[in-house]
Amino acid sequence: MSAVRSAAAVKPSSGLATLVLDGFGTNVNMCFQCGRCAAGCPIAYAMDYAPAQLIHALRLGMEDVVFNSRTMWLCAACETCTTRCPQEVDIAKVMDAAKILAVRRGFKPAMSSVRAFHQAAMANIKRFGRMWEAGMIVSLKLRTGDYFKDMDLGKRMLRKGKLKLLPSFTGSRRAGRIFSRVKSVEREEIEQS
């Protein structure tokens, strides 16, 4: 489906919308509030704002609403919204942008468990190069303090040989180099902007 007006002709209407366009290549002002993204979202029932509402709040520049929302933290990145949007708004990408910008602005993530999972997973990949699931789960527990969650399941998985007890270090140096270069490039870009 092609967009009604060309994206280049539609200017972002707020500082937030500009940040999303410049940093993530998606123009939320293309949205005409049809609600299709919200209708197809499997997790909209648990969100405080439906995807279409979050997009609208971005256009209005409502930082508090956007950055304190649970919506982007509950997005499963299933890409149904992006697939179906008649205006070619990459809503799933906007969800990522909202998470990244909220953290950058110093807002406390509304879903701390989800943020803890992202942090535990990234620390794990940086250290080992490949995700070591058993280690990641332990570090997630340390971050959330929820030590007993899934204990029985973990035991059953170990018995079935589904979790590796020891990590591999293949590629750990390569990953470490990429992580540190990304960090310095991003710092440079933020300073310039």
Place this chain on the structure above:
Amino acid sequence: MRYAYYPGCSLHSTGSEFDNSLRAIAPRLGVELDEVKGWICCGSTPAHSVSELLALALPVANLGLVEQMEADEVMVPCASCFRRLKSGHLETTTRPEVAARVNRVVDEPYRGTVKVSHPLEIFSDRDMLAKIAEKATADLSHLRVVCYYGCLLTRPPKVMQFDRHEYPMSMDAVLRSAGIATLDWDFKTMCCGAAFSLTETDIVYKLTAEILDEAESVGANAIAVACPLCHANLDTRQSEIEQRQDKEYGLPVFYFTQLMGLAMGMPGAYLGLGKHLVDAEELIETATQAPAA
């Protein structure tokens, strides 16, 4: 045919039976797999949630490793890795400013020469389907399988360019060629809750229960998947969902490659059926197996 092969982290751990069964069937179909040396994690969902640059750099670094092997096509079975590697390739080959940014952070610049393929694309080619039919000698006619493709094989279609995005058929075609009946159903590409399995598990319980309910209501006695995360939610979490819903599904969840191996007469133990939490062996043992070709 020889392919570079990117298994990804899950296929080296929780989803190792996907890796084993793929490696078992590939040579029977004349497919050789060359594992990418020194590959690293694609970053999956956590990476794109924390940094767009990192989310591109990790998969693109792996595409660079494929180029170093002088291979022009890489086979990627995990739906999430497949999605990330496709994105990495597309973004760096269509947006020069993105390529420049990514090439600043990876070890070797990526030249954009690698085709990223899913085994279902390779196996659903017409000649391949004929070959599968020829090798599939075991009688699995008692199976009624629903193919669950999940989110990321087909979405977003602009990136994935894989099959029909709302109603894909490639897995059905592959399994039907292997003599296995697959059913029509509406939940082929619904979301199972994905990575919320570890954090917001209630979401997974709800979405996965809907998928299991639908599979049951169309009369399936097994589910086929192509994603280790889908497998984890449908298989690993199934008994908890049964307790919550106060009902019994008892629906074994197979990687499509395991079903292909079974159809080729390979023993279940060899294909990693014993690693599933929902018993899959009983259903298979009730079949009368023809001798392997």
